[in-house]
Structure formats: C-alpha cells, structure tokens
Amino acid sequence: MLTLTPDDILLDCHADDWQAALDHAAEALLQAGLTADGYREGLHAREAQSSTFLGNAIAIPHGTPESREHVRATGVRVLQFPQGIDWHDGNRVHVLVTIAAQSDEHLEILRQLTHVLDREGISERLAAADSRGEIAGLLSKTVVEPRLDADTLCLGFPARDSQELALAAAARLRQAGCVENAFVATVADQAPRALGQGLWLVASDLGVTQPALALATPAHPLNIGDAGLVGVFCLAAQGDAHHGLLERLVTLLESGSAGDLAGADAATVLARLAGETASAITATVRVLNAHGLHARPAKQLVQVARAQGVSIRVRLAEGSGQAVSATSLTKVIGLGARRGQPLLFSIDGSDLPADAAERALAAVCRAVTEGLGEAVAPFDEGREHHLPEPEVIIEPLVENEPQTAVAASPGLAIAPAFVLRLPRFEYPERAGDPATENRRLDAALLEGEDQLEALVRQARGGEVAQILSMHEEMLKDSELHQAAREGIAEGASAEAAWWHAIETAARAQEMLADRLLAERAADLRDVGRRVLGILCNVALPKPPDSPYILVADDLGPSDVARLDTARVRGLLTARGGATAHSAILARALGIPAAVGAGERVLTLSNDTLLILDGDRGRYTVAPSEERLASAEQRLADQRRREAEAWEARHQPAATRDGHRVEVAANLGNTAHAQDAVERGAEGVGLLRTEFIFMAHAAMPDLMTQVEEYREATEALDGRPLVARTLDVGGDKPLPYWPVPREDNPFLGLRGIRLALTRPEVLETQLRALLMAAAPAAESEQAPAAGVKAPAAGVDKKSRPLRIMLPMVKDLGEFRQARAIYDRLLEEIPETERATDVQLGVMIEIPSAALLAPTLAPEVDFFSVGTNDLTQYALAIDRGHPELSAQSDGLHPAVLRLIQLTVQAAHAQGKWVGVCGELASDATAVPVLVGLGVDELSVSARQVPLVKARLREFDLEEARAQATLALAQPTAEAVRDALEVR
Numbered sequence: 001m002l003t004l005t006p007d008d009i010l011l012d013c014h015a016d017d018w019q020a021a022l023d024h025a026a027e028a029l030l031q032a033g034l035t036a037d038g039y040r041e042g043l044h045a046r047e048a049q050s051s052t053f054l055g056n057a058i059a060i061p062h063g064t065p066e067s068r069e070h071v072r073a074t075g076v077r078v079l080q081f082p083q084g085i086d087w088h089d090g091n092r093v094h095v096l097v098t099i100a101a102q103s104d105e106h107l108e109i110l111r112q113l114t115h116v117l118d119r120e121g122i123s124e125r126l127a128a129a130d131s132r133g134e135i136a137g138l139l140s141k142t143v144v145e146p147r148l149d150a151d152t153l154c155l156g157f158p159a160r161d162s163q164e165l166a167l168a169a170a171a172r173l174r175q176a177g178c179v180e181n182a183f184v185a186t187v188a189d190q191a192p193r194a195l196g197q198g199l200w201l202v203a204s205d206l207g208v209t210q211p212a213l214a215l216a217t218p219a220h221p222l223n224i225g226d227a228g229l230v231g232v233f234c235l236a237a238q239g240d241a242h243h244g245l246l247e248r249l250v251t252l253l254e255s256g257s258a259g260d261l262a263g264a265d266a267a268t269v270l271a272r273l274a275g276e277t278a279s280a281i282t283a284t285v286r287v288l289n290a291h292g293l294h295a296r297p298a299k300q301l302v303q304v305a306r307a308q309g310v311s312i313r314v315r316l317a318e319g320s321g322q323a324v325s326a327t328s329l330t331k332v333i334g335l336g337a338r339r340g341q342p343l344l345f346s347i348d349g350s351d352l353p354a355d356a357a358e359r360a361l362a363a364v365c366r367a368v369t370e371g372l373g374e375a376v377a378p379f380d381e382g383r384e385h386h387l388p389e390p391e392v393i394i395e396p397l398v399e400n401e402p403q404t405a406v407a408a409s410p411g412l413a414i415a416p417a418f419v420l421r422l423p424r425f426e427y428p429e430r431a432g433d434p435a436t437e438n439r440r441l442d443a444a445l446l447e448g449e450d451q452l453e454a455l456v457r458q459a460r461g462g463e464v465a466q467i468l469s470m471h472e473e474m475l476k477d478s479e480l481h482q483a484a485r486e487g488i489a490e491g492a493s494a495e496a497a498w499w500h501a502i503e504t505a506a507r508a509q510e511m512l513a514d515r516l517l518a519e520r521a522a523d524l525r526d527v528g529r530r531v532l533g534i535l536c537n538v539a540l541p542k543p544p545d546s547p548y549i550l551v552a553d554d555l556g557p558s559d560v561a562r563l564d565t566a567r568v569r570g571l572l573t574a575r576g577g578a579t580a581h582s583a584i585l586a587r588a589l590g591i592p593a594a595v596g597a598g599e600r601v602l603t604l605s606n607d608t609l610l611i612l613d614g615d616r617g618r619y620t621v622a623p624s625e626e627r628l629a630s631a632e633q634r635l636a637d638q639r640r641r642e643a644e645a646w647e648a649r650h651q652p653a654a655t656r657d658g659h660r661v662e663v664a665a666n667l668g669n670t671a672h673a674q675d676a677v678e679r680g681a682e683g684v685g686l687l688r689t690e691f692i693f694m695a696h697a698a699m700p701d702l703m704t705q706v707e708e709y710r711e712a713t714e715a716l717d718g719r720p721l722v723a724r725t726l727d728v729g730g731d732k733p734l735p736y737w738p739v740p741r742e743d744n745p746f747l748g749l750r751g752i753r754l755a756l757t758r759p760e761v762l763e764t765q766l767r768a769l770l771m772a773a774a775p776a777a778e779s780e781q782a783p784a785a786g787v788k789a790p791a792a793g794v795d796k797k798s799r800p801l802r803i804m805l806p807m808v809k810d811l812g813e814f815r816q817a818r819a820i821y822d823r824l825l826e827e828i829p830e831t832e833r834a835t836d837v838q839l840g841v842m843i844e845i846p847s848a849a850l851l852a853p854t855l856a857p858e859v860d861f862f863s864v865g866t867n868d869l870t871q872y873a874l875a876i877d878r879g880h881p882e883l884s885a886q887s888d889g890l891h892p893a894v895l896r897l898i899q900l901t902v903q904a905a906h907a908q909g910k911w912v913g914v915c916g917e918l919a920s921d922a923t924a925v926p927v928l929v930g931l932g933v934d935e936l937s938v939s940a941r942q943v944p945l946v947k948a949r950l951r952e953f954d955l956e957e958a959r960a961q962a963t964l965a966l967a968q969p970t971a972e973a974v975r976d977a978l979e980v981r
C-alpha cells in the first residue's frame with residue numbers, strides 16, 4: 001500500500017519545462033538514497049517511449065526496466081509544482097509521483113492512485129495544498145477491497161425458507177474471514193428485505209472485518225409471499241467501502257437478469273454480478289507482460305479497445321472483480337492485473353451482430369497476447385506458480401566434529417538421522433472438467449484410506465495406532481468431502497478444492513476453546529497432505545521402522561506429542577529455542593533434544609549416524625569409531641544414572657553436604673499431580689492454571705474450579721501446592737476472554753495486568769483456591785489409591801497453599817491483588833478455607849527483580865519465571881524461530897537479576913523458587929543453588945534427575961560456580977567457564 005510520509009513529499013517545486021521537472025524528480029530520488037545516478041537517464045528514456053501522464057494533473061515518471069539496476073530501494077518521491085508544468089503530451093501537471101521500483105511494486109502504487117484520480121477537484125486541491133500532510137492525505141486514501149468471489153457464494157443450499165438462506169450466507173462470510181459471530185447474530189434477528197425479481201437482502205455493519213457480499217440460493221424452488229425466491233444476499237457493510245457492492249446489485253436489478261441466478265453456478269453468478277448479461281459475448285486472455293498491466297501497456301490496451309467502436313468491458317477472470325470499461329485508462333490500471341492473470345473481456349451482444357463482437361474481442365485479445373507494445377514471453381503455469389526461492393548458501397556439515405546448537409531436552413542419543421522434509425505440492429488452481437476432478441479425488445481418498453489402514457496394522461496398537469485410526473476417521477468425514485466437491489463444482493482442481501476444504505476445517509478447529517480439540521488442526525493438515533501427495537503423485541516422507549533421530553526444520557507441540565517415543569531417540573531442529581513449547585514438551589516426554597541448529601542440518605542425508613547431546617546442545621555427524629565408542633559409554637552411564645535417580649527419587653532433595661533445596665513439579669493439569677508425587681516431587685512448584693481454563697469452553701465457575709484444584713491438593717497429600725493465578729492474554733489467548741489486537745502481545749495486556757481488568761474473575765479464582773485447600777476432614781485422610789504414604793514429617797491434615805501472581809511489574813499491582821486476597825481471608829470462615837497459605841509473586845519482569853527489595857517486605861515468597869525473565873531481560877521473543885536460540889537463562893544479566901531477588905527475599909526471611917526451564921538445566925542447577933535459591937520446580941519427568949544432580953555437589957562448590965558465572969560477560973562464556981571446571 002502506498003503509505004506516504006511527509007518526508008516523501010517536496011512542496012512548492014519549480015521547473016521551467018517538463019525535462020527540468022524530471023531532473024528535479026531524479027535528484028529527489030537520488031537524495032533519498034533510493035537510486036543511483038544512472039536512474040535519471042532511465043526516467044528520460046521511459047518518458048521518451050510514451051507519456052507517464054496519468055490524469056487529473058498527476059504524472060508518474062519511472063525508469064525503464066533496464067534502468068532498474070540503478071534502484072537501491074523501492075520508494076516514491078512526490079513533487080508538487082503549484083504553478084504547473086506543460087507536459088510533453090499537452091497535459092498540465094501539478095504533481096509528479098516519481099517511482100523507484102525494483103520489480104512490479106509500482107503497480108500497487110498505480111492502482112491506488114487510480115482511486116484518487118476519480119475524485120472531483122483533486123487536481124486543484126493538489127496544486128493549492130500548502131502542507132505536506134495535506135498532499136499525503138489526498139494521495140494515500142486507503143483502499144479497502146470488498147470481497148465477492150466463489151468463497152462468498154453458497155449455491156444450492158438445502159434451505160426451507162429465506163431466513164435459513166440468510167444465515168447460510170452469513171455463515172459463508174464468517175468462514176471467509178469477513179465477519180465475526182456478532183454479525184451472524186444480527187443477521188439471525190433480521191427478516192430479509194425484498195429487492196424485487198426474487199432477490200432478498202440482509203445487511204449489517206456489526207462485527208465486519210472486511211466489506212463483503214454473499215449470496216445463498218436454494219437447492220429447491222422456494223416461495224416467499226407470492227413471489228418465487230431466487231436467492232438471499234447478505235451484505236457486510238463497512239463505512240463507504242461496500243458501496244461498490246451495492247452498485248453491482250443495482251446494476252444486476254436494472255439489467256433485469258436477476259432471474260439468471262436461479263440454479264446458476266458460481267461462474268454465472270459472478271459474471272452477472274460483474275455486470276455481464278446473459279447475452280454477453282466473452283473472451284479470456286492471459287496478461288503476459290513481465291510487470292503486469294502498468295501504465296504503458298494499459299494505455300495501449302485502451303487505444304485498441306477504443307478503436308473497436310463498441311463498448312468493451314474487462315475484468316480479472318478470477319476473483320471478485322467488477323467489469324470496467326476497457327476504454328478507461330484509470331479503470332484498466334485499477335484492475336492491478338499481474339503477469340499470468342487472465343482478463344475476461346465482454347461485449348453485450350444483444351444489439352450487435354455476433355461476428356462484430358467476436359472480431360472486436362479477437363482484436364483486444366491479440367493485442368494482449370502480443371504484449372501491448374512490450375516484448376513478452378509465453379506463460380508456463382507449472383514453472384511460474386511459485387516465485388523462485390532466494391538462493392541461500394548453506395555451509396556443509398563437517399563430519400566427526402561436535403557442532404553447536406541449543407540444549408533443549410537433556411539426555412544422549414545415538415541413532416541414524418531421519419530428515420523430515422515436507423514435500424512441495426505444485427498443482428493448477430483451476431480445472432476444466434468437474435467430473436474428472438471428482439473421480440481423481442475419490443481415487444485419492446480411497447488410496448489414502450488404504451495407506452492408513454496398512455499403517456494401523458503395522459503399528460499394532462499403542463498411541464501411534466490410535467492417532468492413525470483417528471486420521472482414517474477424518475478422511476471419511478463426509479463434510480470434508482462435500483466441501484471439496486463444492487469447490488470442484490465451482491471450477492477448482494481436485495487438489496485446490498481438497499486443500500481449501502482442509503484449510504477451512506483446520507482453521508475452524510483452531511478456533512475451538514478446547515485446547516486438545518484445537519490441536520487436531522495439525523492432524524487435519526496431516527491427513528490433507530496425505531491425499532494431496534497422492535493427487536500430485538508426491539510421496540510423503542516415511543520414518544524408518546528402526547530407532548532414529550528426527551531432524552526437522554521445527555516441530556509444533558502437536559508434532560512432538562505425536563512422536564512415536566518407541567523409535568524416536570532424539571530431536572534435532574533447525575529452528576526453535578529452549579523455552580519454545582515444543583522443547584518443553586520434549587522434556588516432558590523425556591526425549592533428548594537440541595534445537596536452533598541452523599538450516600544446514602536439513603542437508604543431512606537420511607541414515608547418517610548422529611550423536612545428539614541434549615544436555616550440552618551438541619550434535620556430531622558421522623562420528624569416528626573412537627568417538628562413537630566413548631558416546632556409547634556415556635549413554636550406558638546415563639542409563640545407569642537414570643536408573644539410580646529413579647531408585648532414589650523419594651529421598652529428600654539436598655546437596656551432597658545436606659543443604660535442602662526443595663524439588664517440585666510444574667503442572668498444567670491437576671490430574672497429573674499424583675504422577676508427579678510418584679516421580680518424587682516434593683510438591684507442585686508451578687500449577688499453570690491457565691491450562692485448566694483453556695480446557696473449558698467457557699469461564700469455569702467457582703465450584704468447577706474448586707473441584708479441579710482439589711484434585712491436586714488431595715493427590716499432594718500434605719505437600720505444598722504453588723498455584724499461579726490465571727496467566728493469559730498476549731500470546732496465550734483465552735477464547736472467551738478476547739483481548740483487542742495488539743502490535744506487541746508480549747508487552748500488552750497479559751498476566752496480572754489483564755486479570756486486574758476483571759477483578760471478579762481473579763476473586764473467584766482466589767476463592768476457589770482457598771476453598772480447595774481447606775484442611776482435610778478426618779474422613780478424607782486415607783491416602784488416595786496409588787499414592788505413596790506421605791513422607792515422614794508431612795502433616796496429613798494440612799494442605800499448604802502458595803498462590804502466586806504472574807507478570808507482576810511492581811508493588812502497585814501486587815497490592816491491588818493482595819486487597820482482594822485479604823478480603824477473602826476475612827470473609828471465608830477459617831474452617832472452609834486454607835489456613836497454611838501464602839501469597840507471592842513471580843519474578844518474570846526485570847523491573848520486579850530490580851524492585852525486589854521493595855516487594856520483599858510485603859510478599860510471602862518469590863518464584864522466578866526464567867523463561868519470561870530471560871525474554872524481557874535480553875529482549876528476545878522466547879518463541880522467535882531464529883533468535884530464541886540465544887535466549888539462554890544462564891546469561892549473566894539474568895543471573896544477576898536472580899541474585900538481586902534472592903538477596904532481597906532472604907533479607908526479609910522469605911523464600912525463593914525458580915520455576916522456569918532453567919531449573920532443570922544440569923549446568924544451571926549448582927549455579928541457582930549457589931545463588932541461594934530455595935526451591936526448584938521442573939517438569940515431573942525431570943524430578944528424579946534434578947534431585948540426583950543436587951547430590952553431586954556441595955554448597956561450597958555451588959557458591960563458587962555462581963560467583964564464576966556472575967563474573968562472565970556472555971551466556972556462552974558462562975557455559976564455557978562452567979564446563980571446564
């Protein structure tokens with residue numbers, strides 16, 4: 001979009017003639033650093049070919065294609081000449097919009113200017129403007145494209161009345177992403193209004209994201225009142241941006257061809273709405289010009305069309321475009337036609353001999369095919385479908401040398417690589433014969449089912465078999481088949497129609513409140529790819545039957561969750577960071593992983609032997625026999641250590657010299673509390689309560705929450721529960737608590753900030769937590785089935801509750817929440833609520849760490865969330881595909897913030913936990929203990945290993961490691977320094 005800033009505009013320019021004005025423009029581009037010297041000649045050469053005058057006192061000088069080598073960056077400069085210049089073609093120019101464009105970006109600029117040109121009095125206003133802002137405002141009118149295309153049509157819908165049709169049309173608009181639920185709700189309340197000729201209309205401007213027009217027609221003839229019902233239009237109105245759509249309706253009614261829509265297919269409906277009557281004679285031709293229909297070829301086209309002496313209209317053959325007069329230069333440029341796009345020319349043949357119309361159409365089509373005055377090359381759809389990828393030079397991997405990546409999940413793995421490369425599918429969007437496409441789709445669906453059945457048989461039970469059976473069910477879904485067939489009926493190829501149906505269903509799935517259901521979107525796409533692979537004759541990668549290390553670009557959490565843990569020994573990804581959710585899941589599943597290894601790992605051949613060290617974030621390609629033997633020895637040691645750690649998991653966590661550091665588990669689901677205890681957790685150190693909220697379709701009420709939390713307090717059987725209050729907003733949206741769109745969600749309404757905007761929600765949660773941790777009645781004291789008897793010294797009656805507030809930045813926020821908490825303690829009778837209870841804050845924002853001395857007197861404890869603390873201290877998005885690899889919690893800046901926090905807390909007799917991913921990093925454990933951290937909370941699976949790690953050093957050593965780490969300048973230096981010890 002042309003977004004002009006005042007700096008792009010030069011007011012009050014003067015030139016004696018048009019050549020001097022061009023020189024002035026060239027100089028402006030040069031001064032702005034957009035072009036080099038040679039571009040000036042390009043501007044003159046282009047003007048010598050034909051005038052760049054556009055209309056309404058505006059000319060748009062730009063260089064010839066040959067002069068593009070002098071363009072350094074794409075941009076524009078606008079020069080105002082209040083006195084005007086006589087242009088060489090006899091027109092008077094007041095504004096030059098001078099373009100430096102490397103490819104066809106200037107087409108978009110032209111397209112926008114054509115909208116400006118239609119406005120009356122614009123040339124006088126441009127000449128008289130005395131501020132740069134005014135000129136920018138006059139030229140930068142934002143163009144909102146209204147939608148009307150095959151996706152907004154719902155033809156042959158089995159409705160019983162006009163209201164059902166109206167709703168079907170509204171639902172289409174919602175599926176097309178043009179409206180939200182509020183729009184559909186208002187349509188449901190409306191009675192359709194008669195437009196005449198059997199057409200009806202519903203309209204609203206509520207919940208509209210893009211102006212659009214939908215049409216639903218009935219599958220069977222319907223009557224409404226005395227008249228037959230042809231169809232119901234549904235208009236999503238927005239400002240004046242939908243006026244063009246209304247004009248189309250009026251044109252349709254004026255032409256008297258509304259009846260043609262009854263039972264019509266999408267192409268006919270779109271043609272009538274584009275202004276073509278049933279008697280129109282049409283011809284389609286592809287634009288071949290490298291840079292589309294820019295000003296010069298458009299001008300040629302207009303001249304050829306004018307020479308025919310009949311009224312010719314033209315539109316883009318695909319999409320929603322309205323037909324425009326082929327003799328209007330601004331309208332033709334306004335089409336924005338790019339190379340490869342087909343144009344549809346039409347002539348109303350009602351009062352014209354058919355051969356005259358055909359001759360005229362043949363002439364314009366020939367002119368387009370011949371390039372409209374430019375040399376053109378034929379269009380090869382297969383080759384031009386995708387833009388060429390920029391060439392990336394990737395260093396080859398050196399064999400037998402450890403390579404660095406980011407440690408994401410501990411453990412050592414030795415196995416051949418299996419590189420997951422998703423194939424590229426290339427296919428035409430449109431196809432000629434729907435019957436053939438339907439047959440192709442049927443065959444591909446059958447073959448897909450056969451493939452899946454064979455895989456289920458091979459998998460012989462277990463999680464993988466379950467997932468594959470679910471894929472089989474998805475493949476049989478008749479709604480998916482129906483959606484694809486509708487696409488085919490509208491002229492799409494089997495591939496395009498199928499993928500569109502899959503994407504639409506996957507997107508709808510992603511919107512579901514239930515997180516697990518939402519994650520099924522990835523499964524749908526998997527199924528979709530299988531069928532697409534069959535249609536395009538492209539084989540999908542098949543993992544080997546023997547153990548392997550999975551090498552991939554990146555893996556989503558659902559990919560990781562679906563890994564066949566029996567065969568995947570390790571994960572190595574090109575992108576991702578240690579705190580990405582896929583890495584967190586890999587740790588939860590106990591699969592060693594190194595991430596952020598760079599694209600070159602994707603160049604590995606399948607079966608290349610790899611050693612993957614998830615503790616250090618290293619991997620070695622094709623190791624020598626010697627290195628392999630030593631890695632195998634380490635692996636055997638590791639297995640022995642794991643077995644020993646498991647044996648000792650119920651011993652209290654302490655360093656070799658007996659310094660106690662509690663080791664607790666991080667949970668997102670209270671049902672897993674019992675498992676955490678079984679793994680040796682001494683409590684829950686972080687209950688991410690937002691996952692409980694996300695698993696409900698609506699805000700869980702008080703008693704639902706009490707039940708959820710009680711599941712944890714009961715399973716913990718006297719061990720402490722540290723529950724974090726709702727931490728949503730930003731990147732973790734809660735579907736039933738919408739937050740306005742934000743440019744920087746990580747710096748927006750999230751955590752406690754968001755919770756405080758609805759204190760009643762926070763109050764209910766605090767109340768539920770307090771109630772769930774009320775001391776157990778005598779009858780409840782028997783240990784739950786499968787739970788070990790409580791460790792010695794655990795008071796069975798008590799249910800210690802620690803509540804912590806997420807994303808607190810300072811004391812002000814803490815006090816607001818504390819006020820609610822204090823009131824609840826007063827209000828709820830002591831017998832009905834927790835008595836052993838504390839209120840603390842998470843240290844996740846650097847300001848909170850820096851202000852810890854002011855927080856410590858008022859809070860009961862701190863828990864350091866190193867994932868977010870690192871993100872905010874280092875200004876690196878924790879989920880950034882490339883940068884998050886540098887987001888290392890062992891960075892000395894983060895360690896200093898933890899040190900400040902611990903010092904401030906201990907000075908007030910308060911305790912400090914660490915519940916971010918750093919707490920389970922074997923290198924970081926002694927450093928955190930040395931800094932004085934009292935509790936480490938890690939994923940349940942890591943509990944035995946972290947306890948074992950604590951037993952490997954004493955407090956003195958830990959302090960020395962902390963001192964060493966704090967003195968380093970970078971995270972790498974910290975890791976190096978600790979490794980050589």
Ligand code: PEP
Pocket residue numbers: 686688844864865866867868869915916917
């Ligand atoms: C953290 O930020 O370190 C943390 C534990 O919270 P979460 O990962 O849930 O944001």
Ligand code: MG
Pocket residue numbers: 844865867868
């Ligand atoms: Mg956090």
